[in-house]
Amino acid sequence: MSQIIRRIGVPPSERGSTGGGNCPDIFELTDGNFAVIGTDATEKLDGDLPADASRADYERIVVITRETLLRAKADIPDA
Numbered sequence: 001m002s003q004i005i006r007r008i009g010v011p012p013s014e015r016g017s018t019g020g021g022n023c024p025d026i027f028e029l030t031d032g033n034f035a036v037i038g039t040d041a042t043e044k045l046d047g048d049l050p051a052d053a054s055r056a057d058y059e060r061i062v063v064i065t066r067e068t069l070l071r072a073k074a075d076i077p078d079a
Contacts, residue, residue, distance in 0.1 A: 003029065004027045004035065005028045008076060009025075023037075024067065025068070026064070026072050036062050038064040040060050041050040044053055046061060050072060
């Protein structure tokens with residue numbers, strides 16, 4: 001099983017979270033994949049997926065804020 005290596009981007013506290021307990025976040029894993037903490041929007045967005053997109057029953061559509069992704073951009077490897 002993969003483990004978290006590091007946060008991608010800045011901590012939620014630097015994005016305005018005062019409680020820090022429920023904010024979107026992105027992490028790089030030991031296997032090179034990424035884990036995302038976000039709001040589960042599967043039921044709301046599943047029907048809006050384009051015809052060439054699909055998800056398995058064990059996959060969820062997760063929403064993160066634009067700021068979370070933009071503040072992580074510099075930490076995302078090019079390859």
